[in-house]
Amino acid sequence: MSPPHPPTKEAIRAAAAxxxxxxxxxGTSVRDIAGEAGVDPALVIRNFGSKEELFLxxxxxxxxxxxxxxxxxxxxxxxxxxxxxxxxxxxxxxFLALVRASxxxxxxxxxxxxxxxxxxxxxxxxxxxxxxxxRARLAAxxxxxxxxxxxxxxxxxxxxxxxxxxVKRYGALVQQLLTPPS
Amino acid sequence: MSPPHPPTKEAIRAAAAxxxxxxxxxGTSVRDIAGEAGVDPALVIRNFGSKEELFLxxxxxxxxxxxxxxxxxxxxxxxxxxxxxxxxxxxxxxFLALVRASxxxxxxxxxxxxxxxxxxxxxxxxxxxxxxxxRARLAAxxxxxxxxxxxxxxxxxxxxxxxxxxVKRYGALVQQLLTPPS
DNA sequence: GTCTATAATTGGATAGAC
DNA sequence: GTCTATCCAATTATAGAC
Numbered sequence: 001m002s003p004p005h006p007p008t009k010e011a012i013r014a015a016a017a018x019x020x021x022x023x024x025x026x027g028t029s030v031r032d033i034a035g036e037a038g039v040d041p042a043l044v045i046r047n048f049g050s051k052e053e054l055f056l057x058x059x060x061x062x063x064x065x066x067x068x069x070x071x072x073x074x075x076x077x078x079x080x081x082x083x084x085x086x087x088x089x090x091x092x093x094x095f096l097a098l099v100r101a102s103x104x105x106x107x108x109x110x111x112x113x114x115x116x117x118x119x120x121x122x123x124x125x126x127x128x129x130x131x132x133x134x135r136a137r138l139a140a141x142x143x144x145x146x147x148x149x150x151x152x153x154x155x156x157x158x159x160x161x162x163x164x165x166x167v168k169r170y171g172a173l174v175q176q177l178l179t180p181p182s
Numbered sequence: 183m184s185p186p187h188p189p190t191k192e193a194i195r196a197a198a199a200x201x202x203x204x205x206x207x208x209g210t211s212v213r214d215i216a217g218e219a220g221v222d223p224a225l226v227i228r229n230f231g232s233k234e235e236l237f238l239x240x241x242x243x244x245x246x247x248x249x250x251x252x253x254x255x256x257x258x259x260x261x262x263x264x265x266x267x268x269x270x271x272x273x274x275x276x277f278l279a280l281v282r283a284s285x286x287x288x289x290x291x292x293x294x295x296x297x298x299x300x301x302x303x304x305x306x307x308x309x310x311x312x313x314x315x316x317r318a319r320l321a322a323x324x325x326x327x328x329x330x331x332x333x334x335x336x337x338x339x340x341x342x343x344x345x346x347x348x349v350k351r352y353g354a355l356v357q358q359l360l361t362p363p364s
Numbered sequence: 365g366t367c368t369a370t371a372a373t374t375g376g377a378t379a380g381a382c
Numbered sequence: 383g384t385c386t387a388t389c390c391a392a393t394t395a396t397a398g399a400c
Contacts, residue, residue: 008366024285026208030394040367045395102334103206115335137331137339138351142333145327149319153297153326159318169320173355177293182363190384211375222385227377371396378389 004056009047011037017059021093025055025101055101056110059094061117069122076126077139077175082167084119084143085150091118119143127178139177146170192227192309193219198240203275207237237283238292240278243299251304258308259321259357264349266301266325267332273300276331301325309360321359328352 015036019028022171035040048054071079084091095118098111124136149155158166201210212233216223218349230236253261266273277300280293306318331337340348 024243026285029392031392037340041394042369042396043365046366051394072365099330099334100282100285103209108336112335112337115331117339133339134343136339138348141327141331141337141340141353142324143327143354144330145323145325148281148330149323152281153324154290155293155294155317155319156299158323161316165249166320169359170323173324173358176355177351211379212377223376224378224386225384228384350368366400368399369397371394373394374392376391379383379387379390381387382383382385 008037008039008043011039012044012047012054013058016054020055020058020097021090024097025104025107033175043059052106054102055097056106059098059110059114060090061094061114069126073126073179076123077173078167078171080123081143081146081174083169084147085163085167094145095147099148099152101145103143115140115144123178135177135180139174142170142177183257186326190221192224193221194226194229194236195240199234200241202237202279203272206279207286207289225343234286234288238288241280241292241296243276243296251308254326255308255361256357258305258360259355260349260353262305263325263328263353263356266329267345267349274329274333277329281334297322297326305360317362318324324356324359325354 007179012033014032016028019032019036022028024034030044031041033054034044037044044054045051048057050172067083069076069080069083094114098114102111103108119140120136123139127133127136129135146158149158185262194215197212197215201214201218204210212226213223215236216226219226226236227233230239249265251258251262251265276296280289280296283289284293301316301322305321309315309318311317326350328340331340
């Protein structure tokens with residue numbers, strides 16, 4: 001039997017999950033979260049221990065892996081890049097928040113977890129061979145680099161480039177790690 | 183005629199240039215900088231206006247582009263990747279500090295400047311053709327992705343991988359953007 | 365369980381004497 | 383130009399009443 005009204009803890013969690021990806025760790029105060037949740041600021045700390053603990057508990061992907069990328073492996077590179085480039089919602093905010101907060105040691109493992117969940121695993125599970133993991137991690141580095149260029153650096157030239165051309169070129173590079181030309 | 187004793191302004195600048203790359207923007211207080219420089223904290227603000235101005239003035243590459251990568255263009259991909267992967271000193275700290283501080287709007291242009299100076303331009307000046315800039319920027323994204331994976335995410339699998347194998351694989355991908363196979 | 369009030373720290377920035 | 387002293391703002395976190 002779960003409580004009928006979502007307890008304040010869930011309201012706080014939801015508020016944090018909404019605000020952190022938009023305004024970042026530093027840009028989101030405990031008071032902001034409490035205000036968004038409609039509760040007293042003291043309850044935030046009381047329920048989660050500290051701001052950082054709340055941040056870490058909120059910045060995870062859980063199951064929202066979205067599509068399973070189960071199409072033909074010959075198109076996986078392009079498909080995957082296209083999905084990542086066009087993702088403008090939650091994953092983007094989480095990526096930016098985690099990267100920018102990665103000065104705190106506690107954040108790095110969580111960033112690694114997001115990186116593995118969102119970038120590495122979807123590719124790795126489709127690959128075979130002894131160096132499958134290495135190739136998947138290199139491909140994940142490629143994808144991360146594109147997101148870094150577009151969202152962190154905000155490379156205007158890339159942002160203004162033709163999307164389909166971008167996806168085609170970059171996807172082809174990723175594809176080479178997935179299905180290397182003999 | 184330059185002053186015989188380096189003025190305190192230079193001492194402050196040197197201290198900031200030393201501490202920011204190591205401890206980051208948030209992790210470095212004005213008092214830390216003053217302590218390192220052996221001056222009064224008030225002089226830091228007095229000479230540079232604000233902490234952020236000092237940060238922005240310090241986090242630039244100026245001329246320390248190091249080697250000019252003037253070898254044969256057929257090896258540029260590998261050479262460039264090798265150089266970036268093995269760079270453990272100043273550029274690495276600056277990259278991390280700028281990326282992690284990029285939540286401040288004023289930092290993004292400086293990050294873009296570093297990105298262009300260190301990653302894009304050395305490649306772009308060797309390329310030709312109408313889409314030379316796009317290819318150089320895509321190659322820069324690749325390089326940025328490798329640094330992101332190794333230094334921000336701290337992907338242990340990549341960090342423990344054989345360096346020469348890593349450089350060879352990743353360099354080959356960069357190379358394809360520099361000299362595309364017909 | 366919830367809220368009021370406040371503690372405690374930190375850090376950026378300023379005023380004014382010397 | 384340099385330093386002492388201080389201000390001020392913001393924020394996390396806690397204590398204790400209800």
